[in-house]
Amino acid sequence: MLFNYLKIFIRNLKKNPVYILINILGLSVGMAASILIFIFVQHELSYDNYHQHGDRIFRVSRAWFNPNGEANLHLGHAAPPFGPLLKSDFQGKIEEAVRLMNVKLVVKEGDDVFEESKFFFSDPEVFKVFSWKLVEGDPSTALTFPDGLVLTQSMAKKYFGDQSAMGEYMEVKIGSASMDMQVRGIMEDVPDNSHFQLDFLASMEPVVEFYGGYEAVMKNFGSNSFSTYLLLEEGIDAEDLEAELPAFIDRHIPPSAQGFSASMGTKLFLWPLRDIHLYSNLDSEIEPNGSIEYVYIYSAIAVFILLIACINFMNLATARSAKRAMEVGLRKVLGADRPLLVKQFMSETIFMTFIALLLALVMVALSINSFGDFTNKQLEINFLDSPYYILALLFLVIAVGLISGSYPSLFLSGFQPVKVLKGTYKIGSIHEKLRSFLVIGQFAISIVLIVAVLVVIQQLDFMKDKDLGFEKEEIVVLPAYVEFTDNYEMLRERLISNSGVSEVSLGSRLPSGRLLDAQGAQAEVRGELSPIDVRIADIHVSHSFFKTFEMKIVAGRDFDYNMASDSTEAFILNQSAVRAIGWENEEEAIDKQFLYGNRRGYVVGIVKDFHFESLHQPISPMVFLIPQDRFNEVAIKIRSESKEETLEFLKAEWQAMKPDFPFNYYFVADRFNQQYEAEEKVGTVFGFFAGLAILISVLGLFGLSAYATERRVKEIGIRKVMGASIWGIVSLLGRDFLKLVLIGFILAIPLAYFGMNSWLANFAYKISISWSVFFFAGLVATIIAAVTVSSQSIRAAMINPVDAFKVE
Incomplete structure (x- = not known):
């Protein structure tokens, strides 16, 4: 029976090659796009699943609250005592607790010097919690030695080539300190689907010594730089344990000076390991995470693209139903019942879908590497290693076949033999309306995607062009090592003496x-x-900070080199801090007493509000002060006309000061733009798939307009004989289709508006969606539809009336 259906399908392919190829091409493009997105989504959902005890691993995060209960900061890191204290306080509930501290440092091996950003100090129990495998060395002892170091296989290859790295020593430099660490383990590279990557694991002992020893570490609740993970005992409910953490905090952290319990101001939370990548976007993360919202968005796009392709199939199949009416009538007369005809037509659809799948897989194979590079993921599809993919593709073929073929099969099998054989059968208006509705749906989806592209582009342009309240261009940032801070004034004068440098600050x-x-x-x-009931963030700066960034002092004065008290008593606040404190205006704040931490002094100036963070965040209250230390970065304002020469000058100065450290820098403007990479990718994805949606819609519209034109050839001939112009005929044939596009546009407006408003809610500063966006999207869709339809209409209008009357 299936062989017979295959023969019928091949026969129809020979009779109607254009119709069949349009359907297969539309389905294949839709399926290829959906498969690519499916691979991406599956990869996003697989993060940290490779850990054997992943369901029992939780990360500790720490949040701070204002007196009104509002969270003002939530970190994915915690203070160093929490890990050991949690394990000791909750014996029987917590099996292991491990801390990791990520630092950027320099590793020297022979004459080679590299700055490594994926270097972690770790407690030795790390291999009991995470399922990272050592290919050499003992995981139970590798990090128990104070100089213990574990490399990934990639790093072992990078530093030691083909020779064994075990037992070798590596010089590690942190700031001005240097230590020799011995390689005591080689581990497999961390899988791509991990919420953070690492290249080195070192013993925690050097960090403990840096903090002043074990006792000092266990009293330090202010340095929240440690990623802390807990492995719970089997059967322990994390929510129940989390409910006990406020009492745990109060046991170990004393009340505030005002007598408030510590748990009123700070809290600990437990994050399931496998939820971190998609659900955790806290104020500090080891690496930027993904977002479940974008998983939903990409999944919706995949469904929309596939739906458009299925709509194409249904439209073309029902539109050309008259071609197969006689076949259906004869089969029914010869004894075929409706279920048998449904099976036949569904089988034909499955055949076409399978062919489309094969073509889609070729498209996926050609594009998956590029898509993986674009998403920064190691995407692959391997049927031999994962039968899951085969089952998924089989499900895709069946689902697409059923969706695409169900209505055409029921429609075609419902023809009445008597009317068909008499030639009196006509397609009912309900079927014509349904086909119109499907075309409307196609273009509504396409217009929604076009609007999404335009809104994302406008928001990105807004963020990049918005006045941030300071000059961000041509500011080079270098790390502030002790050699620089200890000799700051001398080095600043030396740098400014170069004509390419206009200012320097810390x-x-x-x-x-x-x-x-x-x-x-x-x-x-x-x-x-x-x-003060609100959080005021502090930034330690040098005297020339505001001059370097060209920030405006709106009241009072800037820090003054000639006033020694500025280094011990002076504060400058931003306007948001003035409002948060409760002063009526900036002038009222000047010379007011201000106590911050352990420093008592006076407010000497107010700086105009500026965007320190990205436009995702509102402007926070800030205080600026001049400290004796705690400088992390050097900001150097250079002149754009001599940018390259100045960078070479800075490189030479750096190498003279820190010969063993690479000259690595960044520009403030570039780092601001990097914060919007996720939005840029969303815009690109929207644009790409909007183009695919339009392409598939155009294929369907091309087929429908070609068939509609074919049915009206004789009418066109008569109209030409009666004096109708070519333009009149073209407008007659295209009018109905353009009406459908217009209705689709009207339906798309509210969907696009509410959808993109929800997306814009992620930004504290955003654009307002303009009517011009919808107008342009509708115009683009209309022009594309008009060109597609008119290409067929013009060809039909050019036919000689004599030839038109010969068409049967």
């Missing part, structure tokens, strides 16, 4: 970074020094 953090540092504050309000 900062604990610089614009384009995150505001993660804060202490308790008190301010003089109405004559009294009162605690």
Whole structure:
């Protein structure tokens, strides 16, 4: 029976090659796009699944709250005592606790010097928690030695080539400190689907010594730089354990000076390991994570693209039903019942879908590497290693076949033999309306995607062009090592003496970074020094900070080199801090007493609000002060006309100061733009798949218009004999299709508006969606539809009337 159906399918292919090929091409493009997105989504959902005890591993995060209960900071890191204390306090509930601390440092091997950003110090129990396998060395002892070091296989290859790295020593430099560490283990590379990557694991002992020894570490609840993971005992409910953490905090952290319990101001949370990548986008993460929202968006696009392809199939199949009416009538007369005809037509659809799948797989194979590079994922499809893919593709063929072929099969099998054989059978209006509805749906989806592309592009342009309140262009940032900070004034004068350098300053953090540092504050309000109920982030700066970034002082004055008290008593606040404290205006704040952490002094100036962080975040209250240390970065303002020469000059100065450290820098403007990479990729994805959606819609519209034109050839001939112009005939044939596009446009407007407004809600500063976006999207869809339809209409209008009357 199947062989017979295959013969019928081949016969129809020979009779109607264009119709069949349009259907197969449309399905294959839709399936290829869907398969690519499916591979990406499957990869996103697989993060950290490779860990054997992944369902029992939880990360500890720490949040701080204002007195009104509002969270003002939530870090994916915690203070160093929490890991050991949690394990000891909850014996029987926590099997293991492990801390990792990520640092950027320099590794020297022979004459080779590399800056490594995936270097982690770790507790030795790390291999009991995570399923990372050592190919050489003992996981139970590798990190128990103070100089213990574990390399990934990639790093072992990078530094030692083909010779064994075990037992070799590597010189590691952290700032100005240097230590020799011995390779005591080689581990497999961390899989791509891990929420953070690492190249080195080192013993935690050097970090403990850096903090002043074990006792000092266990009292340090302020340095929240440690990623802390817990392996719970089997059967322990994480929510129940989390409910006990406020009491745990109060046991170990004393109340505030005002008598409030520690748990009122800070809390700990437990994050399931496998949820971190898609659900955790906290104020600090080891690496930027993904987003479940984008998984939903990409999945919806895949469904839409596939749906458009299926709609094409249904439209073309029902539109050409008259071609097969006689075949259906004869089969029914010869005894074929409706279920048998449904099986025949469904089988034909499955054949076409299978051919489309084969073509789609070729497209996927040709594009998966490029798509993987674009998404920064190691995407692959391997049928031999994963039968799951075969089952998924089989399901895809059946699902697409059923969706595409169900309505045409029921429609074609419902022809009445008597009317068909008499030649009186006509397609009912309900079927014509359904086909019109499907075309409307196609173009509505396409227009929604076009609007999405335009909104994303406008938002990106808005973020990149928005005045941030300071000059971000041509500011080079270098790490502030002790050699620079200890000789800052001398080096600053030396750098400024170069004609390409206009200013130099230091900062604990610089614009384009995150505001993660804060202490308790008190301010003089109405004559009294009162605690501040909101978080005010601190930035430690040098005197020339505001000049370097060309920030505007709106009240009071800037820091002054000639006033020694500025280094011990002066504070500059931003306008948001003034409002948060409760002063009526900037002038009122000047000379008011201000207590921040352990420093008491006066407010000497107010800087105009500027965007320190990305436009995802609102402007936070900030305080600037000049410290004795804690500078992390050097900001150097250079002149654009001599950019390359100045960078060479800075490189030479750097090598003279730090010959063993590579000259690595970044531009503030570039790092601001990098914060919007996720949005740029979304815009590109929208654009690519919007193009595919339009392509598939055009294929369907081309087929429908070709068939509609073919049916009206004689009518066109008569109209030409009666004097109709070519333009009149073209407008007659295209009018109905353009009406459908217009209706699709009307339906798309509210869908696109609400969808993109939801996306824009992720930004504290955003555009308003303009009517011009919808107008342009509708215009693009209309022009594309008009060109597609008119190409067929013009060809038909050019036919000689004599030839038109010969058509049977």
